[in-house]
Amino acid sequence: MSTIEEPTAGTVPGLYPFPVPGRRIAAPARPDPGAALAEARRSAEEKAAEIVRLRWQVAEVAGDELAECAQEMAIRFAAGGRLFAFGNGGGSTDAQQVATAFLHPSHGLSLPALCLTSDVAVLTALSNDVGFDVVFARQLATLGRRGDIALGLSTSGGSFNVLRALEEAAHLGMLTIGLTGDQGGRMAGLGLLDYLFVIPSSSAHRVQEAQATVYHVLWELTQRALGVSPPDTD
Structure with a gap:
């Protein structure tokens, strides 16, 4: 069996799971195409069924709260309020999508929204000069009201940086909304959020997929609360 030797140059490990310099890993065997396709189909069907189940579960448990949250968002937008979204990694990508959906909708009202990870200069300056734990809280302290x-x-x-930002937002009198997974983690223990939507899954992938549904529902319901009826997006 052929082997691949990992590079030993440099002093900083590569991307996680942090390969050990000099360790030899076996090259994977070539899979049977038929078996691989069958496994891919089984896995896709299983994951699709799980995300559908999660979405229905969230709708049943939090449907009324989603509608109420959207109404509160609409009230603030109508009064000149702005939306700030933030997260790390995949959560950062979702936060960018949240801001884009509200600010640049394909239809409906354009509402003021900003993702706090969009400005690399601000993000790296705060991380370097102050600390990554406050990259979102410091921005809200300056921009939020x-x-x-x-x-x-x-x-x-x-x-931690998301929690610090939500604490700062609450201190400023902002409407605070948290999206998380599993049992809510430390976010559920803050005790200061106006709205918290928990996706009951330990899989980060399924959580993020269901969170995407949650924030798109919030966008649509906010538009409707402001008197706009977006077309059916099914």
């Missing part, structure tokens, strides 16, 4: 909206995403509910 009473009547704005803060939406933080964390699949685990334990992202």
